[in-house]
Each structure stands twice: as structure tokens, then as C-alpha cells.
Amino acid sequence: MEYMSNLILMKFCLRFGDVKKMLDSSDILTIIGIIVGLIGIGVAIIGIIIGILVAIRPDIFTDFCNRVIGIDIKTIIRNAVKIGIIAMFLGLFVIIGVIARNRFSDANVHLEGDTDGNQWTFYGEVVNELPHGRGRMVFESGYFDGYFYNGHWLNGLRRYTEEGAYYYGSFIFNDETQRHDRHGRGRISYANGSYYYGYWRYNRRHGQGVSYCAVTGNSQSGNWIKGEFQG
Numbered sequence: 001m002e003y004m005s006n007l008i009l010m011k012f013c014l015r016f017g018d019v020k021k022m023l024d025s026s027d028i029l030t031i032i033g034i035i036v037g038l039i040g041i042g043v044a045i046i047g048i049i050i051g052i053l054v055a056i057r058p059d060i061f062t063d064f065c066n067r068v069i070g071i072d073i074k075t076i077i078r079n080a081v082k083i084g085i086i087a088m089f090l091g092l093f094v095i096i097g098v099i100a101r102n103r104f105s106d107a108n109v110h111l112e113g114d115t116d117g118n119q120w121t122f123y124g125e126v127v128n129e130l131p132h133g134r135g136r137m138v139f140e141s142g143y144f145d146g147y148f149y150n151g152h153w154l155n156g157l158r159r160y161t162e163e164g165a166y167y168y169g170s171f172i173f174n175d176e177t178q179r180h181d182r183h184g185r186g187r188i189s190y191a192n193g194s195y196y197y198g199y200w201r202y203n204r205r206h207g208q209g210v211s212y213c214a215v216t217g218n219s220q221s222g223n224w225i226k227g228e229f230q231g
Helices: 002-017 026-054 058-069 073-104
Strands: 109-115 118-128 130-139 142-149 154-158 163-172 181-191 195-201 204-212 219-225
Touching: 026 073, 154 181
Parallel strands: none
Antiparallel strands: 109 118, 118 130, 130 142, 142 154, 154 163, 163 181, 181 195, 195 204, 204 219
């Protein structure tokens, strides 16, 4: 339970901390659809509230609308409800369009290859025959589920089967080792309850971070340099 709560929090922090990396066209359209839909609901609710207030005190609101706004109160209510309904449907159509795009486009392309010395199978979005966008890459040693750019990992969840560990965070492709290294902000959690949450540089703890060892019960919080705790 603690791991899941920390993972959810980590996903939230990474998603809103690295918006440019994390958001693709599908996310943006979905957010637009949700915003438009919420605006529609808000406008419709305002229209309904005005209608209720008018029903309670028709003299005050009718006189105010006629003298100050110059529009009949019934016209205001009708237009608010109409605009709200139209906006709600527009938002719904945008979200349905995004779902249809991901379902029937190349979002479920299947590829196979070799990365980090592991044979992999990939399901997800592809551009120029390379993983690009959302996807899941499965290895014998685990999997990576997240975001890709030109075949390389950006942000996501990496499962290390042999170590019994999960890492959620940022990656970078190391040209020297030809492997994807933990790099940037991320959290790794082990089966025994130990974890490290903070910054990485080429697979080593580097920067501010917090670690906890379930075996000894010790925790460390502070600055790390090249994998060594500095305090």
C-alpha cells in the first residue's frame, strides 16, 4: 500500500514537473476536451442557478436584467443552458475522438528488437518504425512502460524482475554503454521495502534525495554525489 501511494505521488510529481516531455498530442486533446466539458457544465449550472433565483425572487432579477443588462431574464437562462449543453457535447466529442485515434491508429503497433542487451517486444505508438510516444517494451528481465522519443526512454515505470525492484522516473540513453540509465528525478523501490527517492545521474544517486534501508531501518536525507551520500 505504501509503495502504491508513493508511486501515485511520484507519477503526479513527474507528470507536472516535466510537462513538455510527458504531454503528447493525445494528452493535450484530452485535456482540451475535459476543460471544454467542464466549462459547459459550469455555464449550464449557472443558468440553472439563475433560473432558481428568478423563481424565488422574480421581481428583483427581472428588473435588474431589464434595466442593467438590457436582456430578458428568460433569454439569459435559455442561452446559458444552450451554451452549456453545446460545450459539454463538444468536450465529449473531443474525448471520444482521442480514444478512437488511440484505438484505431498506429497506437498498437507491434515491434521487436534489442536494447540494453535484451531482446524486447514493443506495443505502442511508432514513428518511422521507432517507438515514439506512449508504449510498453517487454524484456525477459522485466519491462518499461512509459514514454518514448525516437526509440529512447523518457519517463516511465521500469520493472527489474531479477532485482525485484520498480523504478519510476526519468531516463537518458548513455552513448558509451548503449544503455538507458536512470537520470533526473525518480524513485526506485525494492521488494523488501527499501527505496531511494530523489535525483540521479547516469544510474547513480546524484543530487538531493532520500533513502531508506528496510534491513537496518536506517534512512538518509540530503545530498548525494556519484552515488555517495554527502550529508
